[in-house]
Amino acid sequence: MKLSTLVAGGLLWLGVAAAPARAESPKTYQVTGPVLEVTDGTITVQKGKEKWQLARDKDTKSSGDVKVGDKVTIEYTMTAKNVESKGSAPKAAKTK
Numbered sequence: 701m702k703l704s705t706l707v708a709g710g711l712l713w714l715g716v717a718a719a720p721a722r723a724e725s726p727k728t729y730q731v732t733g734p735v736l737e738v739t740d741g742t743i744t745v746q747k748g749k750e751k752w753q754l755a756r757d758k759d760t761k762s763s764g765d766v767k768v769g770d771k772v773t774i775e776y777t778m779t780a781k782n783v784e785s786k787g788s789a790p791k792a793a794k795t796k
Contacts, residue, residue, distance in 0.1 A: 726777040726778065726779070727777065727778075728775050728776065728777050729775070729776055729777070729778070730773055730774065730775050730776075731745055731747050731752050731754070731773070731774050731776070732745075732747070732771070732772070732773040732774075733745040733746045733747045733748075733752070733771065733772070734746050734769060734770070734771050734772075735766060735767065735768050735769060735770045735771075735772055736751060736768065737753075737768065738766055738767060738768060741755060741756065741757070742754065742755055742756060743756055743766065743772075743774065745772060745774060754774055754776055
């Protein structure tokens with residue numbers, strides 16, 4: 701085997717071994733409707749007959765000053781705040 705092939709293979713292996721692990725990105729969703737309320741920490745949008753209240757913080761990007769009555773489209777992700785495990789579900793008994 702040629703030395704150049706061994707060196708190239710070794711560099712490729714080092715590149716793969718040194719590659720950082722990538723976290724899976726959560727799925728994004730959208731909601732569109734008129735703004736009902738805006739606070740420092742939330743924005744409430746009417747979607748059909750439902751009111752959607754979404755949290756916002758310093759990292760929330762906005763294309764301008766959002767105010768009540770504006771029609772907006774909000775892109776969001778779902779984030780778990782607490783997970784309580786109840787154990788595994790009992791297996792159903794086999795019937796004859």
